Amino acid sequence: MHLGFGDGSRVGALVHTVLYLIGVPIFLNNHDIHLNEGNQTSLETYSASSENSNLPDHCYESLGCFTIRYPERKGYNMTPNLLEEVSPTICLYTKVHVLACQVVENEAITSEALAVANGRIFWIAHGYIENGQRPWIKDLVNALLDYDSFANVFVVDWSEASKPPYNQAVENVEMIAALCAHLMVMLQETYGLKVNETHFIGHSLGAQLGGYLGSWLQQERGLQLGRISGLDPAQLYFQGMPIDARLDPSDSLFVDVTHTDAKPFLYGGEEVSFTTPNMRPISGLGTEEPCGHADFYPNSGKDQPGCKDGVYQAILQEEGSVINGTLPNFIFLLLDGCDHIRSHEYFTESVTSVCPFMAFSCESWEDFASSTCTNLSSRNRMGFHATKPTLSGNVTTSEANNSSVIYYSQTGPRAPFCREHFRIVIQLAEESKYRSTSELHLVLENSSGESTVLNLGNIDFTGKDLVRKYTVSGVYVGFPKTVILRPSSSNPLRWLMTRITPPIDPDVVVDSITLRHLESMESEVTFCPDSKNFLSTTEQNPSIIFTSDNC
Known part of the structure; x- marks a missing residue:
């Protein structure tokens, strides 16, 4: 049995999209399946007012304080929302309860059914202007449970914190990551779900959330996350930043990254350069620079096959309600987001695909395309079955843990994508x-x-x-x-x-x-x-x- 999808109204979606783009918030609840069903993650453990009224705003017991820590991100200077205003919903899905959201509240799962003991642990986080009910998340949940029927799959719905404006969503990421990290620790203590065996999968801003989460676990609890899979990590306000302000190899025992939209992002029709005031070079919606132990650049990491087939056709492929599909996809597509979302499409397919999604280490994309790589025997599987590269030569443990190997591959224009x-x-x-x-x-x-x-x-x-x-x-x-x-x-x-x-x-x-x-x-x-x-x-x-x- 798989997660279902709502049909929704395309007329309502269009109206909502227009109003949303001009700044009029409307929220339509026409979903067949609700991840929250009215249950929000309890904040009593974290609220400053509930435990210590002397704590300043944006400071929470067990989590820490969240302020503007990165002046390099010039141009917005926004503080995070209050956590109680943008509380995320975290749902657990298992094979037995694939349709039922078991809401995680503090360290407890509010259902008679508990997590599967000794089962694999996955966390999934969406990106900007998305939510935990997106079809791609449901597809990924189904794929993971098909692959391992004993798996525990947690979905982080932080949609209230990922709303526009973008710079506000960016500022909320670290706070949401700390909350998720704290819950991971509580679940380890309560259910034995080990942090160092947990696999976090994040798309866009959700990938950067994974980086903050891994860093918080190390700094605040002395724990290391098992694995982070960054699916085209968000680039705006992250690329070129210090490693503590973005996803990097030190955030987990293994970090693999799939880059699918690393091409010039334009401001006012002009490509940004290092000389642009208060700006850095931007490469598409996803980051261009390597930020994992294994960085995959399918089709050069820029233009993905099939993404020039037309916006209308891509929108038609997104059945569902406004929040389920049309609105996020519409906005992504306006920004040439087809390339951006290919990263989670590749990853989901890779979970159960017989085709290996093989990628090859090479000096550059041009060398790979012209078959002039010096050593094609150095290879790795892109996506779910990626493994941490083993570096040869005289390298220290620190160098091995913080170095990146770049891999290239080619895919097809439509599913199944693997070639x-x-x-x-x-x-x-x-x-x-x-x-x-x-x-x-x-x-x-x-x-x-x-x-x-x-x-x-x-x-x-x-x-x-x-x-x-x-x-x-x-x-x-x-x-x-x-x-x-x-x-x-x-x-x-x-x-x-x-x-x-x-x-x-x-x-x-x-x-x-x-x-x-x-x-x-x-x-x-x-x-x-x-x-x-x-x-x-x-x-x-x-x-x-x-x-x-x-x-």
């Missing part, structure tokens, strides 16, 4: 003047007749270099028996003209194509042309067929 990788080496027989006007495809066909298509993109074969190298990805159907090189489309007008005038010389002549499947690291195999070795756009259906038997 497997191939190293392609094309050996030209002579210099060429060919620039493909359409995508060039490599079709791999196995002995059973199954095939997969690898997209080489728009290729420029001009120049004196006769050896061209590429890293491409596709669905793996076993090692191929036959390889076919062909354009994705032919030019019928040009073919018709050559029926009238003499044909021109071949566009490209190929000696061989060498292939290696990177996931299996099988030995590379060379394929040679079957009958003809040239490709010409003057042909009606231009292609070259290769087999390994011809070499």
Whole structure:
């Protein structure tokens, strides 16, 4: 049984969106499932007024004080909301109670059903203008419980504290993180849910929340969080900040980060630079700089495949009410947020996917795409099954715990997103003047007749270099028996003209194509042309067929 979704009203969503964007708050409760059901996390343990009326505002017993601590974040200078005004709801889901929110109040779970003893422990936190009822969170909860039926999955709904304006939400993050950390300690003492075996998964601002949480546990309780998975951590007001003001490797025993929206963020149509007053360079909605032990940059970490297919189509994919889907997605999409949300889509798929989501360490994205990495054997699985890298050489424990290894990979444009990788080496027989006007495809066909298509993109074969190298990805159907090189489309007008005038010389002549499947690291195999070795756009259906038997 899985968590359900509300259908909601698209008309109501549109009205709410317009009013919200102009600053009129309206809250519609048209959800099929409520994570809070009217129950809010009790603040009696933390409220300054309930324990010590002499405590100043924003100071709480057991949590600490929260003020403006980072003057580097210029331009807003906002203090956090009072905790009692933005109290989060923390729900526990188990396989038995996948539909029922067991609300965590202080150290207690307000249900007869308790946490699963000795079960895995996961915490999930959303980002800006989201909440714990988002479809992606429910999908992730279901995936985790499908993977481990004994798991305990806690969902942090801090929607009251993550509302606009953005700078206010940023200032609330540390306070919410301290509350969550304190509850983790209480749950360890009450139910034996060990902090050092807890896996925190946060998206955007939720990832930065995880960083504060891990830091609080170390500084205030001397405990280390087991793992933090940062899904495109929020970048504005975090990138370039000191490590105590953002997610970094020291916040947990293992920190893995997936970057999917690390591209220029514009202010007034102009890209921010270090010389911009009170501003730092911003890279999209997600942070660009490495901030984990393992940092993954699928598709360069910037533009994700399928995210240019249109805003309308992406909105239609978000069924549900305003708060459930349309409003957050609408705003994210206005900011090109499709790339930003790909991080949690990849992670959720990776939990139960047979496809490994393999990524490879390389000097740069350009080297990875051109298959010129020095050591492709250094690799890691992106997402749920990522592991902490083991550094070689003479490195200290401190260096090993605070160093980052960068990995690159490619994904597909739509779910299932996982793809497997191939190293392609094309050996030209002579210099060429060919620039493909359409995508060039490599079709791999196995002995059973199954095939997969690898997209080489728009290729420029001009120049004196006769050896061209590429890293491409596709669905793996076993090692191929036959390889076919062909354009994705032919030019019928040009073919018709050559029926009238003499044909021109071949566009490209190929000696061989060498292939290696990177996931299996099988030995590379060379394929040679079957009958003809040239490709010409003057042909009606231009292609070259290769087999390994011809070499």
